[in-house]
Amino acid sequence: MFLICKFDVINIIQFINMSKQPLLLPYNKSISLNNRVVMAPMTRSRANNDGNVPIDQLHGLYYEQRASAGLIITEGSQVSKKAVGYINTAGIHTNAQIEGWKKVTKRVHDKGGKIFIQLWHVGRMSHPDFHNGDLPVSSSALNPNAKSYTPDGFKDTVTPKAMTIQEIKQTVKDFQDAAANAVKAGFDGVEIHSSNGYLFHQFFNNSSNNRTDEYGGSIENKTRFFFEVLDAIKEVIPQEKIGARFNPSLDGLFGMTMDEETIPTFEYIIKKLNNYNLAYVHLSEPFNDVSEIPYAVKEIAKHFRPLYNGTLMINAGFDQEKGNKVIEDGNADLVAYGKLFISNPDLVARFENNLELADWDEDTFYTTGEKGYTDYPTASK
Secondary structure, eight states: OOOOOOOOHHHHHHHHHHHSGGGSSSSSSSSEESSSEOOOOOOOOOSSSSTTTOOOIIIIIHHHHHHSSEEEEEEEESSGGGGOOOOOOOOSSSHHHHHHHHHHHHHHHHHHEEEEEEEEOOOOGSOOOGGTOOOOEESSSOOOOEEEETTTTTEEEEOEEEHHHHHHHHHHHHHHHHHHHHTTOOOOOOEEEETTTSSHHHHHHHHTTTOOOOTTSSSSHHHHHHHHHHHHHHSOOGGGGEEEEEEETOSSTTTOOOOOOOOHHHHHHHHHHGGGGGGEEEEEEOOSSTTTTTTTSSOOHHHHHGGOOOOEESSSSOOOHHHHHHHHHHHHHHHESSHHHHHHHTTHHHHHTTTOOOOOOOSSSOOOSSTTTOOOOOOOO
């Protein structure tokens, strides 16, 4: 009789793992995942009800269909009424919203998946139409000169109200409460949305922050609000269940303009995060061409990997080949995919079997109902 010893089994497993694509290997460091393919957070505007409550047969089914991802990060979920800035986005600040999200997390967990919720405050990217005519808030009273997606369509942004110290402290509490609500709703963790020109990014950037108090001026001051929120959240959820997202080379979008202090600000943040034990740091490659901007970093993962000792997630512009390569080269641990997950709910299986990928329909990104949301089929081998 042929017997396989324990060491043979280990060698066989190691051989199988070595033959796998890096994207498909398990990850077991600050966070344990079945694979390294992450579903990126994407606004889809399906909570078209008075309470902005996630809907079981829409949100629940949508995320359940994509539960084979190593990790799902939900769409941005506003932490308060003041945080909202897009139509039909599901919040995480009321009991009804918590109950709605419970159904979503159960569906994902029943399929063996993991799911974090992205905690969101859009700041000045909102519009008075969302706030009974009141101005949205920001670090300073500076108009991003962008567009806000309101119930009546896209409208020009307005000059926001500069937040008072009291409003900043209340917003810290709003994020903390939202994280506690996420625990109640059954999420495996939370991601702080400190990216893409939204509230935290507005504090980081000189083009949106001209404060002269402890939240403006120096890099330490401009990042203070973010770290206050992070410290508050880790009081209600283990820091190993917290992620944070940043977009260091964002320029010309969402009212953001880079200058010589932009990258040093993000370098300061990323280095300081080594003092924490976060689930991950989530970075974006440039959304547009920044080759002519002297202050910009063109290759984000490669630049920031040496600065951060923890788990690094990267997104924006990756396909299967590029995703495998960035992990293989040691520049990232996890890769987040956005639009590919919209039209390919079984993206992990398609990568594993090298199957053709389906195209997405941009016309249904922000509409209501199941069309373009839960009706994309899985592949047939």
